[in-house]
Amino acid sequence: MLLPLGSFSCLIIISSNIWVKTRFKRDKVCIAGTSAGSMIMSQKMIASGSNAEAQADEDLELSTGLNLLPQTLVDTHFIERGGFARLAHAIDQYPHLLGISIEADTAILVDEHFATTYGSGTITFIDGHCIKDYKHSPENQCVINLNVHLLVSGCQFDLKQLQLIVK
Secondary structure, three states, X not given: OEEOOOOOOOHHHHHOOXXXXXXXXXXXXXXXXXXXXXXXXXXXXXXXXXXXXXXXXXXXXXXXXXXXXXXXXXXXXXXXXXXXXXXXXXXXXXXXXXXXEEOOOEEEEEEOOEEEEEEOOOEEEEEOOOOEEXXXXXXXXXXXXXXXXXXOOOOEEEOOOOEEEOO
């Protein structure tokens, strides 16, 4: 089943679609997504926000995804569009989730809790489990202790242990 969604307007309809979740869990159907179709697979998803590398993203809005990849928040075109700050701020709001960014011409295949990377780009994992916030001033907040992993094609990542699998 392919979710080739490039716009979030269609996602509101799909996110409440029990049929997709049922097919995935009961029938073990392989589900693939491109761009926003990848993002909706996570527990939470970025519904809107700035692509600019801002210190804070006041426009950042998160919504509920299909939760096919529990405990995750997936973003796309991350490095290409300068989305590091956007995903970092999203993980700051939900530090128990694992941020995953998938670049163009790049994919991850998730089997159980193991993710294998494919393609010519980079997969970025942002782990916020040790995150700390520091108020630099009333208007500005620092986010520290993000654990960031950059993986290339052929790497495997354990989504439960939050670490690279070394063979």
